[in-house]
Every structure is written in structure tokens, then in C-alpha cells.
Amino acid sequence: MSLQVREAGVMTGALVISLDFELHWGVRDKRSVASYRENLLGARRAVPAMLGMFRQFGIRATWAIVGLLLAESRREMLDRMPARRPRYRRADLSPYDAFGDVGENERDDPYHFASSLVRRIAARPEQEIATHTFSHYYCCEPGQTVDEFRADLEAACRVARRTIGRAPESIVFPRNQMTPAHLAVCRDVGLVAYRGNPDHWAYRAARRDVAQSPLRRALRLADVYVPLTGMHSAPTDGGVALPVDVPASRYLRPWSRALRALEPLRLRRITAELEAAAQRGRVFHLWWHPHDFGLHPRENLGFLRRVLACFARGRERAGMESLTMSDVARRRIGRAEERAACR
């Protein structure tokens, strides 16, 4: 069905799912291991559960991994560090001065190491292993430079090649911070796709204090339940400047006991966007962190199952597809080459 639709020249819609897999490296400036232990251990259980559900629904997901998680030991972590490291004005953002807290290996410290889980994901050929930078790098934070970012990204590619045998093709920027200069570095190291931000000022890339202003946060929270910023999706075709922007449509916010009465609205907001993308032949890009499912796994996995069931209906009725970020980029590049060849 979907093939016939494509052959007729009509684009079918697609669901893209990306996961920012970081464990404590992604939250270390905000939370201690002790205060976040349950979420981090729960994230480790959520990964196989999500993989199982993805298999059941035929989902190709993009897993953006913090490179530090891929080290087998503390020794290897120290050996793989880039020589050039970010000199953020806010020194506590850099993980490199905090290695006193890191254990010897994954068994000893399941909060900072995860190579066994990444191997498990990488063993599934339909899942994409992307990068979330080596050190959970913040591109918009004052003090860092583009050369420091380049060193970080090269370290991320090296450790991925060594651990899973291939370099990443896609990137998800930590805290969704990016600039054109950082994107040029991504192109230089061979990345073809990145996750841009939804097209609304409340979601625009900015350093942490701006992105987390009370107004922006309140708007983003309310937007989870009611369509304040409009319906988000992206065209399947379009520009192919490398890396290709595969913009986020929506963050899958975790289940909350305090807001549980609003769960039907949260589900409706996502399924309405997904259905619209299926009907209009557009890309709906949903993202979250495995640690978001660390608490209340039953509720969070149950919610995900309802979202994926909606996708399955879209596949049945309108030929909607599940694609990784690099799938979307490669298709766009392929179409651009076809168009160029026809000229």
C-alpha cells in the first residue's frame, strides 16, 4: 500500500522517534546520583522494555548516545577523553572535573557506564545508534568554542567505532543547543542528520537560563496538553543542506501523578499531530529520554503503547512509515540527486 502511494508520487507520512540516552551525564548539573538513582536504574530497565515494544510495532528508532557511556572502564573513559575540552564559563557544566564520582565500570557504576545496553540496541539492525556528543556538550553555553566541539564530536565518533563498529550518522544536541557553526562541524565529521527544534519561539535553541525562563517553561508545559503553539510536523521533502534538519515535533513528557487527570489531553495532543501527519504525508518526530520512563514504568509504557497503536492505525490506513533520523535524511538526499539527474 505505502509503496503504491509512493510510486504514484504522493508522499506518505512518517513517525520518527529519537531517544537521548545519557543516564547521569545528562542531568549531572541539576541532580546528584543519590537524588536521581531510581530514575537512572529505571532507565536501564526501560531500554529493553522499549526495544520489545518497538519490535512489536515495527518501529525504527534513533538512539542518541552520550559517548562517555560507551567506555568499558574508568581507565578507558580517561584514555578516550579529547585533549581539547570545553571551557564553559559555568565550570560545573563540564563533566571532566567531576571524575572523582565515577566508578570503575558498568557493574560498579550503572549510572555512568552503559556499553552493555548500547550493544543490545546496536544488535538490532533496524535501530539507529546516533550521537548525543561525547560529553553531553552544550553548544550555546558561554565560554565553549567550535574547536572544542569538534574535538568532542571526533571523540564521540571514535568511541562509537570502537564499541559498536560504526560511526554515528545523526546527532541530537544536548539541551537542543546548536548554531550554524556547530552544524558545519557535524557536516565535516560526516553526520547527515540532526534534530532541530520545533518552529516556535518557546522551543528555539538558547543557553540554559534563556531556554528555561519561567515564561518559556510554562508555555511548553501547557502546550503538552492543549495546542498553544499549533500542530507540529515537518515536510518529508525539502532542503538537503547537510546535515539535514529532522526537527522535533514533540517531547514525550513523562507521566506525572500531579497532572494525571490531564492524561487524556496529553494523549489527544500527540495522536492528533500523528494523525494529521499521516493524512498530510508529513513527518511527526517524537522524542524523550529513557530516564523519563525510570519512574512509573507501567504508566509510561502504557502511554507509549497507545501512541504506537495510533501509529499502527496510520500505517494501516495511510501507509505511514516508521523511519530513523538518518532514513529521513538519506531519502531527502536521494530525491535531490534524482531531481538533479533529471535536469
Ligand SMILES: [Zn+2]
Ligand atoms: Zn541530553
